[in-house]
Amino acid sequence: MxxxxxxxxxxxxxxxxxxxxxxxxxxxxxxxxxxxxxxxxxxxTYTSHAVLYADQSSVLQPLLRGQAEVSQLDRINEARELIQSRTFLEQVAADTGLITGMEPDQQRNAAIATLRKQVNLRVTNRSFLELTYSSGEPDQSFQVLSAVLNRFLERTARKKRSESQGAFEFIDSQVKAYQRQLEEAEQRLKEFRVRNQDGTEGNVTARIERLRGDIETLKLEIEQTESQVELTRAQLAEEQPVRRITLNAGQSSAERRLAALRQERDSLLLQYHEKHPDVVSVLGQIEDLQRQIATQPAQEREGALTEVMENPVYESLKLQLAESTTRLAGQKNRLTSLQALLDEAFQRGERVAANQAELSELTRDYDVTREVYEDMLQRREKARLTMTLDVQGEGVSYKIQEPASYPVSWxxxxxxxxxxxxxxxxxxxxxxxxxxxxxxxxxxxxxxxxxxxxxxAIPVLATxxxxxxxxxxxxxxxxxxxxxxxxxxxxxxxxxxxxxxxxxxxxxxxxxxxxxxxxxxxx
Structure with missing residues (x-):
């Protein structure tokens, strides 16, 4: 155009x-x-608005934190299911006069169905729930939504008290169960220690080391004692048990004849010189007798006088040898005893090592059970406090963030x-x-x-x-x-x-x- x-x-x-x-x-x-x-x-249509805050945590969550996994609660869906339930809507309808209880079932069902449609829920945030109710009268909208909030908080408070009571009873049952487990662990540990008196690995190891040290020291002492015994025996072999002292050696026949020849020589020398045949003959006889005397045994002497005495060195060595031999025998017996004790200590160590795993397991079970039991005692007190707060209305799961508003306009x-x-x-x-x-x-x-x-082709001529x-x-x-x-x-x-x-x-x-x-x- x-x-x-x-x-x-x-x-x-x-x-x-x-x-x-x-x-x-x-x-x-x-x-x-x-x-x-x-x-x-x-x-x-007049609409009343209200906002609820829903606590998503469970009663058991702070009580069992660090001990067990607690499922997260969906308070929003829980609130929706509760508000849309028939029993809840019947109570609200009875509180606001929508039903009187005298009407027929069909009329009551229709009123409840209408109320369910008019009460709307919308999640405005993860933990906030907006409630709205629409009707043709502002007073009715305000009264019905207020009744919904009051009944909802009343039911949730009662349910929260029931949850707190259930949580306390649950934790109390767990405390009793862990107490029984702790007593059983103590009894098993006590019976194990009664059956096994071998001590610990540290005690056994210390005893083995001490016995080994004693054995090494004793072996050195035995070697020293054996050396002393051998030396004493060698010295004793060189000594005589007694000593003979010759008071008069006596003379043999050759010695007497030698003495006579010497007297004869002396007398001949007084008469003759050394070259005289008689003197030379006598000297030859003297030399022969001297050689004979040098080779003849002492038993051929006659008239010899000797005295026999005990050898004190021999007696001392003999006494020392006896003491060393006795000490060596005692040391060897002690070594045998120490070896037996060492073998017994090794066997004891094997038993302790074999029982150590069981002892460690029993001790670990006892320690873990005791820690959990002590922690559960504290949590039971927290659960008792939580239950007391819920009974007094302090620990609610839902809070009115915004109360029901009175609709001033449609x-x-x-x-x-x-x-x-x-x-x-x-x-x-x-x-x-x-x-x-x-x-x-x-x-x-x-x-x-x-x-x-x-x-x-056709023009307009005039207008x-x-x-x-x-x-x-x-x-x-x-x-x-x-x-x-x-x-x-x-x-x-x-x-x-x-x-x-x-x-x-x-x-x-x-x-x-x-x-x-x-x-x-x-x-």
Missing amino acids: DLQLLLDTLRAVKLELYRKRVMAAVIFMLVTAGVLAVAFVTPK DGLQLYQVGIAGPFLGSATVLGLLVMLVMFDQRVRSPRTLQLALPP IPHYSSSWKDRLLRKDVIGLLFILGIFMAGYLAFLLFSVMGVTPEQLVRKVSELLGSGGA
């Missing part, structure tokens, strides 16, 4: 508006009043908004109808329309323009003035109804507001 055609269309719409001004005014007033009337008689567009939009909708309706009339009317209202409809009087002349006509007066009265009444009845503004408030505006404008 080109610009000339658009201008011609606007002029045609303006002309039709003037021609059909009465009908346009009537349509405007009907649409404006009808919109407000429809909005006024349309059923209203849902959707308010009446004053519809009333303000009414004149605009009326004007738009009139203009729309006029545009449709111009667009779909078969009459040719513009030369441009005729040019576009005819073939290019006869409409005679248009001025707007001033048109407005001063009696029918136009009357129509404007009627529209003015309608709009004044419409605005007064909208202002005073719909919006609730009092005349005093209006006068005061106008005075403030005039005062500020004059200043």
Whole structure:
């Protein structure tokens, strides 16, 4: 559509508006009043809002932290299931008077089903639950949602107390079970120690090391004693048990003859010199006798006198040998005993090593059970405190983040908004109808329309323009003035109804507001 055609269309719409001004005014007033009337008689819905905070943790979670895995609770779904349950809705309906208990089952079921549809739940955050209830009366919406909150908190508090009681009983049963396990572990450990008196590996190792040291020391002492015994025996072998002292050695026949020859020699030497044959013969005999005497045994002596005495060195060595031999025998016996003790210590070590695994397991079981038992005792006290808090209403799982709000206005567009939009909708309706009339009317209202409809070979020779009087002349006509007066009265009444009845503004408030505006404008 080109610009000339658009201008011609606007002029045609303006002309039709003037021609059909009465009908346009009537349509405007009907649409404006009808919109407000429809909005006024349309059923209203009032919604009350509330927000709950849901604690996602379980009662057992802080009590069993570090000891066991506790499943996370979905408080949101739990709240949804509770609020949508039939027993809960029956209590709420009975509290708010929606049911009395005397109506038939069909009516009661219908009321509960309606209540279930009108109570809506929406998760606004991971731990926040928004509750809404919609009805045709604001008082009913507020009362029903308040009853829902009260009943919900009452039930959850009772359930929380039951959970706390159950948690305490559970932990108490665990404490008793661990106490029995601890007593059994103590008894097993006691019986094991009674059966096995071999001590610990440290004691056995220390004893083995001590015995080994004693054996090494004793072996050195035995070697030293054996050396002393051998040396003493060697010395004793060189000594005689007794000593013989010769008081008179006595003389043999050769010695007596030798003595006689020596006397004869001496007498011959007094008479002869050494070369004398007699002297030489005697000297030869003397030499022969001397050789004979040197080779003859002492037993051939006659008249010998000797004295026999005990050898003190021999006796001392003999006594020392006896002492060393006795000491050596004792040391060997002691070595045998120490070897037996060492073998026994090794056997004891094997028994201790064999029992050490069982002892370690028993000790470990006892220590672990004792630690868990002591920890469970503390947790039982915490559970007792939690149960006490829940009984007093302190440890709740749900809290009212925002209480039920009283709906001061209905849902959707308010009446004053519809009333303000009414004149605009009326004007738009009139203009729309006029545009449709111009667009779909078969009459040719513009030369441009005729040019576009005819073939290019057929030109439009001339146009006869409409005679248009001025707007001033048109407005001063009696029918136009009357129509404007009627529209003015309608709009004044419409605005007064909208202002005073719909919006609730009092005349005093209006006068005061106008005075403030005039005062500020004059200043």
